[in-house]
Amino acid sequence: MNGEPGRSYARIYKGLQRKSTHRAVEAAVQRSGGRVVFSSGPSRGPLFLGIESPDGRPIAVCAYAFTATHQQIRNRPADEHRFQIRYGDVNSDAWKAESHPVGFDPLGSDIALVLGIHEEAELLIAADPIAYNPLPMGISVFFKDAEVEAAQRLGWYVWERDNIAGVRRPDTRTELGLETLVAFRPEMLLKYIQFERTAQGLGLDQPMRCRAAQEAGAGEGSDELHALERQFGLTAQEILDIIDERPRLGIAVKGGVAERHLEKVLREDPSIARIKLGEVDGPPDFIVDLHDRSCEVTIECKNASPQPYSDGTFKVETQKTRASKGDPKSRLYDPGQFDVVAACMYGPLKEWAFRYKRSALLTRDTRFEDRTAAIQRIDGSWAPSLQQALDA
Numbered sequence: 059m060n061g062e063p064g065r066s067y068a069r070i071y072k073g074l075q076r077k078s079t080h081r082a083v084e085a086a087v088q089r090s091g092g093r094v095v096f097s098s099g100p101s102r103g104p105l106f107l108g109i110e111s112p113d114g115r116p117i118a119v120c121a122y123a124f125t126a127t128h129q130q131i132r133n134r135p136a137d138e139h140r141f142q143i144r145y146g147d148v149n150s151d152a153w154k155a156e157s158h159p160v161g162f163d164p165l166g167s168d169i170a171l172v173l174g175i176h177e178e179a180e181l182l183i184a185a186d187p188i189a190y191n192p193l194p195m196g197i198s199v200f201f202k203d204a205e206v207e208a209a210q211r212l213g214w215y216v217w218e219r220d221n222i223a224g225v226r227r228p229d230t231r232t233e234l235g236l237e238t239l240v241a242f243r244p245e246m247l248l249k250y251i252q253f254e255r256t257a258q259g260l261g262l263d264q265p266m267r268c269r270a271a272q273e274a275g276a277g278e279g280s281d282e283l284h285a286l287e288r289q290f291g292l293t294a295q296e297i298l299d300i301i302d303e304r305p306r307l308g309i310a311v312k313g314g315v316a317e318r319h320l321e322k323v324l325r326e327d328p329s330i331a332r333i334k335l336g337e338v339d340g341p342p343d344f345i346v347d348l349h350d351r352s353c354e355v356t357i358e359c360k361n362a363s364p365q366p367y368s369d370g371t372f373k374v375e376t377q378k379t380r381a382s383k384g385d386p387k388s389r390l391y392d393p394g395q396f397d398v399v400a401a402c403m404y405g406p407l408k409e410w411a412f413r414y415k416r417s418a419l420l421t422r423d424t425r426f427e428d429r430t431a432a433i434q435r436i437d438g439s440w441a442p443s444l445q446q447a448l449d450a
Contacts, residue, residue, distance in 0.1 A: 068120055068161025068170075071103040071145040079123050080105045082175045086182060086244035092117070103145050104161065109248075117251060118168040120161045122193065126174035126183055128206075137203040141174030141183065148196035160191035162258070169255050174199060176241075179206050184240045184250060186267060188258065201239060209241035214249075214275035216240050218268055238268040242275075249274065259295050265409060316402035317343050317359045319410040324357075329445045342396040348445070355448065358396040362413075362436060364405035372436040374401040376420065390429035393417040398447055401436055413440035414447035 077100040084094050087109055095116075096108030109117040126141035147153045160170050172190050174183035185199060201219070209215035218236045242250055253274040257267050290297065301307045324333050324346060332347040342356035362374045376399055378389045396417055403411045413436050420430040441447035 068104055069158060072101065074101050074103050074145070076100045076103060076105070076123065078177065079125050079175045082177055082244075083107070083121055083123050083173065083182075083247075086247040089245045090248040091245075092248050111248060117248075118163075119171060119251065120163075120168050121171040121173055122160065122187075123171075123173045123175050126176035126179075126181075128176075128178060128203075135202075138200055139176065139179075139202070139206060140198045140200045141176070142198045143172075143190070143193050143195055145193070145195065154195045158193040158195055160187050160193060162187070162191070169251055169258070171251070171254060176206070179210060181206065181209050181241050181243060182247065182250070184242070184254070186237060186257075186264070187254075188261070189237055189264070199239070201241070205239070205241055209243070212275075214240070214242045214246055216268060216271040216275060218264070236264050238264050238271060240271050240275075256294070259298055263408060312361055313359070316361050316404065319404075320344070320357075320359045320400055320402065320412060323410075323412060324444070327444060341391070346444075348448075351448075355398060355444070356396040357398045357400050357414075357444070358391075358417075359400050359402060362401045362403050362405050366406060367435065372401075372403070372406045374399075374434050374436055375432060376430055376434050377432040387426050387429060390423055390426060390432060391417070392428065393420065393430055398444060399434075400444070401434075401440065403436075411442075413442065414444050415440045416447055416450060419450065 080097070080100045083105060084097055084107070087094050087107065091112040093110040094107060095110050096106070098104075098106040103122065105119075105121045105123055107119040107121065109119060111117055122143075124141045124144060126139060128139045130136060131138070131140075142148070145158070160172070161168070162170050170187040172185045172187045172193075174185075176183060183199070183201060205215060205217055216238065218238055220236060240250065240253075253271060257270060260266075262270060292300075301311050321333065321335075321344065324330055324344060329348050329350070330346050331349050334345040336342045336344060336356075341358045343359045344357040346355050346357065348355060358376075360374050360376055362372050366372050376391060378391070394417075398414050398416055399420065401413045401415075403409065403413060415434075417430065419439065420434055423429045423431045439450070441450060
């Protein structure tokens with residue numbers, strides 16, 4: 059059933075026989091350094107756990123745990139493993155048609171998990187609880203020997219699988235038709251819970267979820283408090299809530315997020331020798347040296363609007379947040395303030411891609427010809443890479 063906005067209460071399934079599966083989750087808590095202080099037991103689903111982390115912090119988990127196996131199924135590939143989303147009589151169409159919501163806590167205190175427990179392989183396979191809400195009773199989640207072997211070898215393995223429509227579900231479960239799965243050894247469970255807390259709190263789509271899971275597995279995620287959590291005396295979730303509740307803060311953070319993604323793109327660009335962040339409150343955001351150029355190139359990052367023009371052309375705002383008192387011209391950029399503008403395309407495309415254009419080629423303002431117009435069309439003259447923009 060649904061309660062206040064943003065929350066769905068976990069439906070309780072009684073009379074289950076999940077002794078082995080639920081005990082495996084409890085054992086994973088202990089193997090990952092935690093202590094189980096409460097368990098709802100083997101005869102009810104989902105499994106509710108009260109956990110004490112290694113540093114004494116309480117963690118509450120609502121785990122939908124299903125048995126994963128590697129059994130040969132007629133007309134299915136021999137290297138296939140699976141777990142089935144199953145509570146109650148999954149052969150009953152009436153039962154499948156009932157509401158089976160995943161229980162989410164909008165305050166982030168309880169973390170919802172959807173897990174396949176593969177005891178034979180000593181792995182847990184995790185699906186995105188948001189994508190699997192409501193629970194699609196009776197469906198199976200398939201994966202291969204290759205993913206199992208990679209997870210056993212590495213301890214943490216992330217991959218994407220196709221998420222296709224079917225007879226019962228006319229649309230794909232996720233926007234891009236792909237979903238992210240994470241397989242990990244039991245001693246990684248608390249790390250996964252920390253990742254899931256962040257992923258659910260930010261509402262990550264599948265591409266961002268995949269990248270974040272890969273970074274968490276590579277050690278870039280951490281169970282330690284962030285410096286800002288210590289400084290502000292607030293949890294990460296509370297800080298995110300403050301940003302979400304205050305539109306101006308949200309706008310500022312979106313600019314910082316786009317800049318961080320642009321920095322990653324630039325650092326992976328083989329044509330760039332060195333990158334330096336802008337040091338003043340204003341343009342440019344980045345100063346780069348290229349291998350084939352003797353002078354520095356300055357770059358300003360801007361977020362493209364999620365709302366295109368009526369003809370479908372994307373647009374980006376290229377002006378300052380505010381003007382000097384009595385001088386409307388001061389809000390507009392002088393083309394000489396930076397060499398290239400990089401438009402972050404996450405807003406319209408939902409992907410962290412960028413389009414680039416030299417500032418000297420930007421459309422000029424109709425009132426002040428020495429300044430760039432406040433809004434620019436992102437048409438075919440914008441390049442998909444910095445090098446191509448500079449060569450234009």
